[in-house]
Every structure is written in C-alpha cells, then in structure tokens.
Amino acid sequence: MIVYCVEVQVVPGKEEDFKAASLKNHQETRKEPGNIRFDVLQQSEDKSRFFLYEAYSSQEAVIAHKETAHYLEWRETVAPWMAAPRKGTSHSVCAPLEPGQW
C-alpha cells in the first residue's frame, strides 16, 4: 500500500475552480479498483493551499491512476491555476495496518 501526498498552491481567485475540478477527480478516482482513499483538503490558514491524500493498493495502481482520463483531464484543467509546481511525496503505512481501517 502506498499513500501519495500532494501539496498544491493555486493562484488567488482560483480556489473554488480548483475545488470543483478536484471533487470531480475525487469521485472518479474512488471508482478505480486500486484506489483506497482520495481526500481533498484546504489549508485553514491559507485558503490558496490544498492537500491531496491519495491511498493506493500498489505502485501499479498509482501508475494506472495516472493513465486515467479523469486524472489527465484534472491535470490539464488545473495547470493554469498552479501558483507553484505541485509537490508529491510517497509514503508507506505504519498505522493503521488493518485493511478494514482504510
């Protein structure tokens, strides 16, 4: 299992557009067989910063996600709204280890 965290900063005024595009990506990604979570968060202190918390069953599932139409559409849609390059980081899970807790 892999958890991929993505830090996003959008240009001012594009927060609601980013939310809408990411909600659509969330809904479609959750239907992927290898996706376990796809949380979209907005930073409380700085509303221009978002955080994506994506859990997948395997590295293959991460690769499969990046080939989906909804991911490619999201990537293209949000590209002009990025105030800085997105920063993604992969993690292994220490807890919880029970699959039912995900």
Place this chain on the structure above:
Amino acid sequence: MIVYCVEVQVVPGKEEDFKAASLKNHQETRKEPGNIRFDVLQQSEDKSRFFLYEAYSSQEAVIAHKETAHYLEWRETVAPWMAAPRKGTSHSVCAPLEPGQW
C-alpha cells in the same frame, strides 16, 4: 471536521523507536470519541521523515486530544528524537463530505 497534518523528521537511528511510540499513540487516539483517523506514514524516499494524518470531529476534539495522557506521553517520549521542529497544519475537508467515507 478538521484534518491536522504533522510533518516529522527524526534523528538517524531513531526511526523504529518513533514508529513504536507513534503506533501506541495511534491506538489510544483512535479510542477518543472525537478522533476520526490517525494515520502514521513513513516517507518512501527518506525513512527519517514521517507524516501524521489526524482527523477530528471538531476543534474541541483537537484540544481534548492534546490533553490526553497518551498524547502527552508520546510528546515527551519522541522529543529527544526530533531532528527538526514538527510542522503541523490544519485543514478543512473538501472531499469526501460523507461522514461514512471517514
């Protein structure tokens, strides 16, 4: 609902100790009525970096967590293992909004 993300960097050689202490904190925190998730992750590229993903039902639940014996014990236990100050960030949730998805 609030999601609190904490970035941690431990001193080399203390990774397993940090994991063990954080697993205990995870187990006890999940019993708190206001806690919804408490994930402990380890960065794939740099094993000295950890990430805590903590979801609470309210700001009051966050405050209550910080007053628990298990949190205070964890904080004291891990203090000498910190390679840098921990960085915590609060978030609101854009998705999923269904409580059953948490």
